[in-house]
Amino acid sequence: MPEHMPEHQQGPQPIPKARLEAFSDGVFAIIVTLLVLELRLPPLPQNPTEAQIADALIKVLPPLYAWVVSFFVTIVLWVNHHRFFALLRHSTDGLMWINAFFLLSLSFIPFPAAVVGEHLDSPLAVALFGGAIALGALMFQAMRLYATLTRGMMVGRQELKKRKFWFGLIFGPVLYTSAAALAYTNVLIAQILYVLITIYFIMPWFARPGAKTAEIEA
Amino acid sequence: MPEHMPEHQQGPQPIPKARLEAFSDGVFAIIVTLLVLELRLPPLPQNPTEAQIADALIKVLPPLYAWVVSFFVTIVLWVNHHRFFALLRHSTDGLMWINAFFLLSLSFIPFPAAVVGEHLDSPLAVALFGGAIALGALMFQAMRLYATLTRGMMVGRQELKKRKFWFGLIFGPVLYTSAAALAYTNVLIAQILYVLITIYFIMPWFARPGAKTAEIEA
Amino acid sequence: MPEHMPEHQQGPQPIPKARLEAFSDGVFAIIVTLLVLELRLPPLPQNPTEAQIADALIKVLPPLYAWVVSFFVTIVLWVNHHRFFALLRHSTDGLMWINAFFLLSLSFIPFPAAVVGEHLDSPLAVALFGGAIALGALMFQAMRLYATLTRGMMVGRQELKKRKFWFGLIFGPVLYTSAAALAYTNVLIAQILYVLITIYFIMPWFARPGAKTAEIEA
């Protein structure tokens, strides 16, 4: 592939920032929409009664739980991804590849979501779900760390020595990992914690009603 | 995630309006295209006769009905979403999250569509389908209400006190909910009403043949 | 929905042409990519031999045929859709809705493609496949007729009285419908004709090597 012909390309440019973001946005949009494919009625007899259909719908509640949690985790990561990119001055090849690893971990989430939807009372399934979310958050923070460590890559002063910076990096992954570990003590607590942690990350946005985008945007 | 480091972000901007709309458009496009995956031939014997294949195709009519209704409901919501965004001056975090709830309810529709496609004569399945559409319409109106109540967010005078405004807000959700409730009286009436209500929302556009977009657009 | 509040919207604008095209492009891209999901190995015994896997792969040839034909039909329609939009001065609500019907017929194609992939020797399945393609072509031509009949909508003089115009409108749909009808005489002939007709629509582009887009484009 092209890498072998430097004289033809005369210094290939990295994927532009805007295109990297548009591609990632496509992946985000597909993931949030695909998740619903995991919602399926369990097999029913030929001419089911209303009670049997109602029963079958109740059995869809576990995948429904996994779907809603995955949906909002993906949206939280999308919002953070956008804010991170808004502070980037440019992209590099390295950033593109860390972003690829982030998208890989993100597009993995529908699988543990399907597993936990089928086996909601299994500590292993519940821990796998939380672990996958933690991995997605970790990949995102790795990308943020990479950009912060690269001189001149981000807008604004990067205060690497501040405790808050490092705390912010590990906060999300540690929270989800801890909740996942708790699945081996009590499956229900882990399930509730996934919801609470995700709400916790959504809350701050409602607290800033004044913030708005510039009026000039099309 | 980033919310924990205000000094790094110096006032994170909400997702820009244009990007929020592009993301939503992606979800709309994926939903209308995914819906066809619910159309599947029922299992057939090894070497089926033409009559058996014809029979199997006839059994696809219920999911076909659910597919066409869901398709046009999604398109109606897409058009309304676009018109609503065209009147927005800016986006805020709150709007982004109400939009996320709207997309959640929208991306849920393929599931009840699949259920009603399998159990077209079940009042529960038919009511669930109508209820899901009503929920999508309700979430959209909640977003519209939020934007109207937020000072300076929308272009044009917002006449909150006018009866027509409130009537418009609840009109779609109430129509679909009523049709859904009728499924317990007569399943067929509810099915026909879903079609008629959707046609009713499509009709006005054909009545304005003169309206056109500006010629400058690319 | 918004149609009920004229005073709030002060003349809602139709979906802009560029956005209608971007949305349609999304649907085209999703369809060509989803089609591969119909390629599935038939069920195999627990530890299959190489010969059994080879046999299973050979049984994938019918869906492979349906996949390749659907893929190129969709690409042909995409190219024509783009060329048609390039000649549009503006969009209207009517155009948006005819485009919606076109997208509906287009997103239906994966279903008959799956049916013909499973039942390649069934005249009914083969005719259904050709009929679905003909329907997609017909919807596209209906949109073109609508735009041509609307005064001032298209760039260039529209010569409605010319026989060539009307011939071009029905040419594609009639070709595919005829091939579909032939499935009841000989299934293989219809299958070959679908390929030949599609190649026929692709050929002209290779004959114009000089045509190129303007260099200014990004």
Add this chain to the structure above:
Amino acid sequence: MPEHMPEHQQGPQPIPKARLEAFSDGVFAIIVTLLVLELRLPPLPQNPTEAQIADALIKVLPPLYAWVVSFFVTIVLWVNHHRFFALLRHSTDGLMWINAFFLLSLSFIPFPAAVVGEHLDSPLAVALFGGAIALGALMFQAMRLYATLTRGMMVGRQELKKRKFWFGLIFGPVLYTSAAALAYTNVLIAQILYVLITIYFIMPWFARPGAKTAEIEA
């Protein structure tokens, strides 16, 4: 379709380069996201034990391998596709169609990925997987060759006589084909080679930390 009415179209323009790239990007994004749908737990008894679920998860490792390899192969092709398009001055109909064949071969990859995920110890399945990747790489190089042979299509001097150019063209396809052929000697070696070759194509980017996109980009 439109090709039959030259007087109406007065020289139809080829699909613009930017739109061709956006369409291809959509296909790339959908493929990398769809791949996860091949990850599925094997059927389990009614109330599985933790050990049974763990066993089932271990059986997901082969599709996981196929998923990760396909994911990065697609990303490598995406990056190369972008770099190639960045050097294009314009697009032509011919380029559009070679790009369509490239997208066809690309969107085929999920199928052999699913086959190899189910039959990881089958030389046939493993060779098919490598062959499909080689085909994707070959189609990409065919597009590059076409553009290079077309006078004035690419930015920069094209040194067709240089051995390095021809070597670069066949390098990727030959590597993957050779690895695929080795599957008949030893399945594991082929599987490891797919990973190593893909890493080999990713590596150079990490070696150019200085390269970055222009700061002006939005």
